[in-house]
Amino acid sequence: LRLVEVGEGRVVFAGTATEKFYNGWGVAHGGFAAALLDTALTCAINTTSYRGRSFTSAELKINFVRPVTREGGEVRCEGRVIHAGKRTATAEGRVVGLDGKLYAHGTTTCIVIEEKSGRSEKPVG
16 A cells, blocks of 8 residues: 555545455455555544544444456545544545546544643644
8 A cells, every 4th residue: 555645634545456465256355445444544534633642443334336356456545534523533435446436435433542741733744
C-alpha cells in the first residue's frame, strides 16, 4: 500500500493485488480491501487529530462489491472523515479501480484511548 494524497480529513492509498494476496479461489483475499480501508479510514481520522492523542478502531464495517484481482490493476481507497469528536471519530471510504469500478466500501468508528496532557491546539495533519 502506498500513500497517494493527504489533506485534512481525507487521504488516498493505492495498491495492486498480486497473487501473493490471493485465496484458494484465485482472487484477492478480503483482507486486501480491508487493509486498504482500515489504513485510509484511520489515517484520514489521524489528519484531524492532535499531537499526544491516540485512538484505535472500535468497529470496521466493509461491504465487498466485486472481487479484486491483479488483472483489475491498481485500486485506490479514499478515506474521508465523517465526524471527529472528543471521544469518538468516524470515517467512510471506497475502494475503486482506475476505471471507476467500485470493489468495496466501508466505515469505521474509532475511540480515543489516550490523550496526554499538554495537547496542542494545532491538528497533526
